[in-house]
Amino acid sequence: MRPALLAVVAVLLYAAPASAAEQLLTLYSPAIQSLPYVHRSEFVTLKPDGRQAPAQPGSILGFQEMALVDSKRPDAKPLPVDKMMIHHFLYYANGRVDRGPGGCLGDGFIGGRGEEHPSGRFDAMWPPEQRARYGIRNATPDGRAPEWSLMTMVMNHYKKPKRFFVRTKVWYTTEPREQVYPLTVGNCAHIGNGMAYDVPGDGGTFVDRSTWTVPFNGRILGGGSHHHGGALRQTLRSVTCGRQLFDAKAYYGAPDHPYNTIRPILHEPGPIANGTFRSAAGIPVSAGEVLEREAVHSNEELHVAAMGFWVLPFVRDDSVTPCAPLPDDVHEVTVPERYDTAAPFVFDRLVPQLLAPRGAWKAFDGKPIPVGDQWFRPQRLTAKVGERITWEFRGSEPHSVTVANGPRGFSSNYLGITRGRYSFTPTVAGTYKLTCLIHPTTMSQTVRVR
The missing domain is CATH 2.60.120 (Jelly Rolls)
Known part of the structure; x- marks a missing residue:
């Protein structure tokens, strides 16, 4: 050529x-x-x-x-x-x-x-x-x-x-x-906190529940559970048809999994897998059908910034009839080869307060407690049961007020905020070791509640 x-x-x-x-x-x-x-x-x-x-x-x-x-x-x-x-x-x-x-x-x-x-x-x-x-x-x-x-x-x-x-x-x-x-x-009321909510740690199990109404006839091709914070399982069922669609177990890593050996611990060790399902035929749902989601957490220990919601690939199918038979090809696709099968799982490990607070103990006087860039003031505080404690954010960087460990769990917005206030009223006495989720190695505060 x-x-x-x-x-x-x-x-x-x-x-x-x-x-x-x-x-x-x-x-x-x-x-x-x-x-x-x-x-x-x-x-x-x-x-x-x-x-x-x-x-x-x-x-x-x-x-x-x-x-x-x-x-x-x-x-x-x-x-x-x-x-x-x-x-x-x-x-x-x-x-x-x-x-x-x-x-x-x-x-x-x-x-x-x-x-x-x-x-x-x-x-x-x-x-x-x-x-x-x-x-x-x-x-x-x-x-x-x-x-x-x-x-x-x-x-x-x-x-x-x-x-x-x-x-x-x-x-x-x-x-x-x-x-x-x-x-x-999921529970869209949590969207202002990035879909996060707190599990207080007052015993038994904690359930976050919500419903969703199907907008048009179609098929769900699968479901992925996003669930952490003492997660046990998350389910999705049809209230209208009286049947369960998915039951997603949370899988935790064996003791030598990186999630359990990572140091310093910046975040509670979460699941290494949650139930994820597929169906080539698709699960039929019809317009107006009510689905209920339940995210079940262990409540034996506190879990801040927990989450539970489903991601569902949905396709329109106008031929679907109400409560049509379920397909027989629904199967789980992400079961890990190796995971912890013994209880209690590692989610019951206390998250440490990575910086030890210093200075004299100050009695809470009812005024807002300032939170600035890389500091809480004072670092040590005493308060009483039933007192409403308010923190005021004054920094240029986002920060949070979060319980690392203590008798009950609570947290301000886990993504952090730079301005505004956050309040909590303790109803249980004890020592609350606080941290900033965004800066856990440089910010801490301890509150003793009597």
């Missing part, structure tokens, strides 16, 4: 549009910086440039990986969980079409990772046969690829500041797919 003809062929090849078949895209967030021993919460924008988010409008067929790496080399291994522990990633496609009912995390939500996914891999949750038929529409009303946003909460256990990227591997296509609506079903 002559050189001129070779050049023409090369131009045509490179100018040809990308295949509309399934692709596995590897995307990276902008660089994120974290100080040592902090809970780093970060909101980042992912541009639709093919490097941070898909450049072409199409459909998200599934997420293969969500991981932390410290370089963009193709062979970069994810950072070890005993150095960079991930509490959660939440992905949103802003302004996309056909978002559907959404749920507690909003109708822009497209996927996420919790601490119950220590490997960061999701192959079993998005099998090829599902990807060939269904997808999450990723396009704006004017036909462009939408901008994505990512919320991360990461705990840095390195002894130095760390620079990292979030690497996302996503199956994608520009071919048509049946629309999947990612639903987050």
Whole structure:
């Protein structure tokens, strides 16, 4: 072939549009910086440039990986969980079409990772046969690829500041797919606290319960339980049809699992897996059907910033009839090969107060207690049962008032706040060892309640 003809062929090849078949895209967030021993919460924008988010409008067929790496080399291994522990990633496609009912995390939500996914891999949750038929529409009303946003909460256990990227591997296509609506079903009253709530630790079990009404006829292709804070199990049942859809057990790591050996302990050791289910046929639900969710926690010890909600891939099916028979192919896909089977599990370990408070004991005088950047004042406080104690935030950085351990659990917003007040009235005497969840190694306060 002559050189001129070779050049023409090369131009045509490179100018040809990308295949509309399934692709596995590897995307990276902008660089994120974290100080040592902090809970780093970060909101980042992912541009639709093919490097941070898909450049072409199409459909998200599934997420293969969500991981932390410290370089963009193709062979970069994810950072070890005993150095960079991930509490959660939440992905949103802003302004996309056909978002559907959404749920507690909003109708822009497209996927996420919790601490119950220590490997960061999701192959079993998005099998090829599902990807060939269904997808999450990723396009704006004017036909462009939408901008994505990512919320991360990461705990840095390195002894130095760390620079990292979030690497996302996503199956994608520009071919048509049946629309999947990612639903987050939980108690939406908790959304102001990032879906977190406190388990007080006053004995027995603690149940967080909510209901959700199905907006249109369809099928649930599976369910992923996000559940931690003394988590035992989370269920989803149809009140209308009187039947259970999912029963998700919480799996805890063996004593030598990194979640149990990590030091310093910046966060209560959570499950290494929660029940995750799939069904190719899909569980039929009909418009107006009421589903009830129950997140069951151990209440023998306090658990602050606990959570319990479901992520459900939902597809429309107008042919579904009320209380239609359940499919026989519902199965669990994320049971770990090795986990702790003995009670009490490691969630009954007390979380330490990592900085010992100093200074003289001061009696609470009814005035707001100031919280500033890297300090509580005073560090030692005495109070009485029934006294309403108020903390006032005055810093430029976000902080929280959180019980590390004590007779009862309570916490202000676990993502932290920079302004405003938080109050708690203790009804049980004892020593409350407090910390800031965001800065657990540099901020502490102890309150003795008599």
